[in-house]
Amino acid sequence: MMTMTPKQDTMAARQDTGQGTAKQGTARQQETTIRIPGLINDLTLMHVTDCHLTECDERETAAIREAARNRAKVFADQLDGGDTTLGIFQRFIDDSNEQQVDFTVFTGDIIDFPSQANLETIRAAYDRLNSPFLYTLGNHDWYFDGRFTDEVRAEAYPQFRDWISTTPGCDVRTVGGVKLIALDNSNYQVTREQFETIREAAALDEPYLLFMHIPMYLSGLVKDVVDKWKAPILMGASGWDPEVREAWQVRHQDESTGEFCRWLASPDSGNIRGIFCGHVHLNHTDAFREGRYQYVTASGYTSTSRLIRLIAD
Numbered sequence: 372m373m374t375m376t377p378k379q380d381t382m383a384a385r386q387d388t389g390q391g392t393a394k395q396g397t398a399r400q401q402e403t404t405i406r407i408p409g410l411i412n413d414l415t416l417m418h419v420t421d422c423h424l425t426e427c428d429e430r431e432t433a434a435i436r437e438a439a440r441n442r443a444k445v446f447a448d449q450l451d452g453g454d455t456t457l458g459i460f461q462r463f464i465d466d467s468n469e470q471q472v473d474f475t476v477f478t479g480d481i482i483d484f485p486s487q488a489n490l491e492t493i494r495a496a497y498d499r500l501n502s503p504f505l506y507t508l509g510n511h512d513w514y515f516d517g518r519f520t521d522e523v524r525a526e527a528y529p530q531f532r533d534w535i536s537t538t539p540g541c542d543v544r545t546v547g548g549v550k551l552i553a554l555d556n557s558n559y560q561v562t563r564e565q566f567e568t569i570r571e572a573a574a575l576d577e578p579y580l581l582f583m584h585i586p587m588y589l590s591g592l593v594k595d596v597v598d599k600w601k602a603p604i605l606m607g608a609s610g611w612d613p614e615v616r617e618a619w620q621v622r623h624q625d626e627s628t629g630e631f632c633r634w635l636a637s638p639d640s641g642n643i644r645g646i647f648c649g650h651v652h653l654n655h656t657d658a659f660r661e662g663r664y665q666y667v668t669a670s671g672y673t674s675t676s677r678l679i680r681l682i683a684d
């Protein structure tokens with residue numbers, strides 16, 4: 372995994388166009404402004420993704436502690452001198468509190484694996500967060516032993532029950548007349564039940580934002596993703612090499628996932644005002660429907676987050 376240089380960050384920030392605009396902030400904070408007709412009060416949201424915490428202690432087996440040390444080294448090599456994934460994550464909580472945002476959304480891979488120490492760390496952090504928040508899982512929040520399977524995810528889910536109401540998650544909150552939807556697509560799939568929850572929320576015609584770990588496949592995004600990861604690790608992606616797909620443990624697409632992607636890209640997705648995701652560890656903005664944008668945010672461990680300003684049009 373490569374760390375983005377400040378120059379790359381700036382270039383990525385300039386890609387925000389149309390309804391969204393962006394500028395380079397402190398600590399590589401991306402800024403996105405979305406104009407929403409009829410919005411009564413302006414809102415500010417903070418989006419955090421892919422912090423990959425590697426906290427681990429003697430409560431885990433020796434094999435897990437060894438694996439955790441190896442993963443910690445992977446990230447340590449990419450951090451500014453003396454910084455830690457934990458320190459960066461705690462600063463995001465501080466930033467959210469200091470900026471007095473109306474809502475914070477965490478879109479997965481906040482922890483690199485669900486060790487007891489990692490789970491305690493995020494619980495304490497969420498407890499000191501002043502804003503309401505949503506947390507949806509990435510493939511790393513639930514992965515532990517090299518298996519990225521639906522069974523492993525289902526087994527891990529009870530540990531996240533205080534924050535996510537269904538398995539797989541699809542939680543909806545309303546803030547200032549805007550619906551925020553946190554969707555767990557961390558196995559690259561969306562179930563019929565999840566799709567139905569989102570379709571019901573969309574049918575109310577209130578503006579809504581969708582937050583999920585894995586970005587939707589877009590032709591303008593896939594090249595950057597394949598350049599970085601050598602695989603199209605996107606929801607609804609076509610063009611997988613079968614061996615590469617197997618190595619990534621990405622199973623074949625469910626019909627409901629394909630239907631959901633087509634629905635998002637069509638006017639049927641109604642008053643959606645943005646999709647926000649992570650997973651691929653790069654900043655990217657591209658339209659998924661005329662005038663509607665998918666904002667991919669780089670990994671938290673590069674000190675990148677995204678401030679989302681919703682303003683009345």
Ligand SMILES: [Fe+2]
Pocket residue numbers: 421423480509511650651652670
């Ligand atoms: Fe990640």
